[in-house]
Amino acid sequence: MPDNKSTEPKRGGWLSRFAPGVRKIVSRRSNDTPDNLWVKDPDSGDMLYRPDLETALWVTPSGRxxxxxxxxxxxxxxxxxxxxxxxxxxxxxxxxxxxxxxxxxxxxxxxxxxxxxxxxxxxxxxxxxxxxxxxxxxxxxxxxxxxxxxxxxxxxxxxxxxxxxxxxxxxxxxxxxxxxxxxxxxxxxxxxxxxxxxxxxxxxxxxxxxxxxxxxxxxxxxxxxxxxxxxxxxxxxxxxxxxxxxxxxxxxxxxxxxxxxxxxxxxxxxxxxxxxxxxxxxxxxxxxxxxxxxxxxx
Incomplete structure (x- = not known):
């Protein structure tokens, strides 16, 4: 049976108020990207895509x-x-x-x-x-x-x-x-x-x-x-x-x-x-x- 779970990141979300259309990363697969592309949200524990976080001036979805x-x-x-x-x-x-x-x-x-x-x-x-x-x-x-x-x-x-x-x-x-x-x-x-x-x-x-x-x-x-x-x-x-x-x-x-x-x-x-x-x-x-x-x- 084919796997219906998409590996593509979802669009929109917390960054839409800063830059419409940028990606929100909801999970990280191991060993597929360099470590410095991901930053852990200290409040929620979610992994955030570094370029998106930079676009948001290093303000996390939780407001940190x-x-x-x-x-x-x-x-x-x-x-x-x-x-x-x-x-x-x-x-x-x-x-x-x-x-x-x-x-x-x-x-x-x-x-x-x-x-x-x-x-x-x-x-x-x-x-x-x-x-x-x-x-x-x-x-x-x-x-x-x-x-x-x-x-x-x-x-x-x-x-x-x-x-x-x-x-x-x-x-x-x-x-x-x-x-x-x-x-x-x-x-x-x-x-x-x-x-x-x-x-x-x-x-x-x-x-x-x-x-x-x-x-x-x-x-x-x-x-x-x-x-x-x-x-x-x-x-x-x-x-x-x-x-x-x-x-x-x-x-x-x-x-x-x-x-x-x-x-x-x-x-x-x-x-x-x-x-x-x-x-x-x-x-x-x-x-x-x-x-x-x-x-x-x-």
């Missing part, structure tokens, strides 16, 4: 905003995906000669080889919905987006680039906290980046923060919460200490959704939660409005 690297973030942000890359400053490597069973130099080397760049921060300049801007992106895939001297210097360089060009600065945050291998030098970057934000304010230039998953630790305690406007991606984890640490300290159960973007918007710490497909347009509108206000006040 998956983590993306710095290059991808910049392409999604600037008009037509075009931007001028701004070099990040060089800093001394392994100033404390730190080792935790593996030398910090070796960890840096492995992270750089995997990411193809020096550290977690990447800077670009271009137009966002028609408004010129400088954007700095923190990439969680590079050592958990940890804040070290390289990230601090990059943030300062981005702020100075915005001031020199007379344009706003947009910062996309994603970090697990300070980089322990740099000790107190890492913690100093909280104060140094705060001073860079003050330089932007002195120049009367907007500073807008986009909080992505996750934004925690010293980053949250410094430049991540100093913006004129704070946007966040849906479901992003945002906080200083972890929920379990807080619960064990206060000996109380935290409310559902605590430290998620939607909860923080409800409590006034986030101005607006914006989905990734809408982010560039919303950012452009915010930047245009803030720059118009600056010009009227001049």
């Amino acid at each position: 905003h998956m983590r993306i690297n710095a290059e991808t973030r910049l392409r999604f942000t600037f008009d037509d995906g075009r931007y001028e890359a701004i070099a990040t400053p060089d800093v001394p490597e392994d100033p404390l000669k730190f080792s935790d069973g593996k030398s910090y130099k070796d960890r840096l080397s492995a992270a750089r080889k995997a990411a193809g760049r020096k550290d977690t921060m990447m800077i670009g300049a271009g137009e966002i919905a028609g408004t010129p801007a400088v954007a700095i992106v923190q990439d969680f895939s590079f050592m958990g987006g940890s804040l070290g001297t390289a990230a601090g210097e990059a943030f300062i360089a981005a702020a100075h680039a915005a001031i020199e060009r007379g344009v706003p600065l947009v910062c996309f945050t994603a970090a697990g906290g300070a980089r322990m291998q740099e000790g107190a030098l890492s913690l100093m970057q909280m104060a140094r980046s705060t001073l860079a934000v003050q330089e932007l304010k002195d120049a009367q230039l907007p500073y807008v923060v986009v909080l992505t998953d996750p934004t925690t630790g010293g980053v949250t305690a410094s430049y991540a919460m100093l913006g004129d406007v704070h946007l966040a991606e849906p479901g992003a984890l945002i906080g200083f200490a972890g929920a379990r640490v807080i619960e064990s300290t206060i000996r109380e159960k935290l409310p559902p959704g605590f430290q998620r973007a939607e909860y923080l918007q409800e409590k006034g710490m986030v101005d607006r939660v914006v989905s990734r497909p809408e982010m560039a347009a919303v950012l452009g509108g915010v930047l245009s409005m803030l720059m118009d206000g600056r010009r009227r006040a001049a």
Whole structure:
């Protein structure tokens, strides 16, 4: 008897709102395609066809905003995906000669080889919905987006680039906290980046923060919460200490959704939660409005 089950992927589905006619893959046959063509939905467990997921800006059918690297973030942000890359400053490597069973130099080397760049921060300049801007992106895939001297210097360089060009600065945050291998030098970057934000304010230039998953630790305690406007991606984890640490300290159960973007918007710490497909347009509108206000006040 002939097998009536079709092996062809179904059409339409969750991607139809992004790109009509693209495929939805409902199952994967083993050994018929390379592994990197398939991505597992962390919520449903379904296997998603990578090109379709890229078309959807790495937002899954369940609405999960998956983590993306710095290059991808910049392409999604600037008009037509075009931007001028701004070099990040060089800093001394392994100033404390730190080792935790593996030398910090070796960890840096492995992270750089995997990411193809020096550290977690990447800077670009271009137009966002028609408004010129400088954007700095923190990439969680590079050592958990940890804040070290390289990230601090990059943030300062981005702020100075915005001031020199007379344009706003947009910062996309994603970090697990300070980089322990740099000790107190890492913690100093909280104060140094705060001073860079003050330089932007002195120049009367907007500073807008986009909080992505996750934004925690010293980053949250410094430049991540100093913006004129704070946007966040849906479901992003945002906080200083972890929920379990807080619960064990206060000996109380935290409310559902605590430290998620939607909860923080409800409590006034986030101005607006914006989905990734809408982010560039919303950012452009915010930047245009803030720059118009600056010009009227001049």
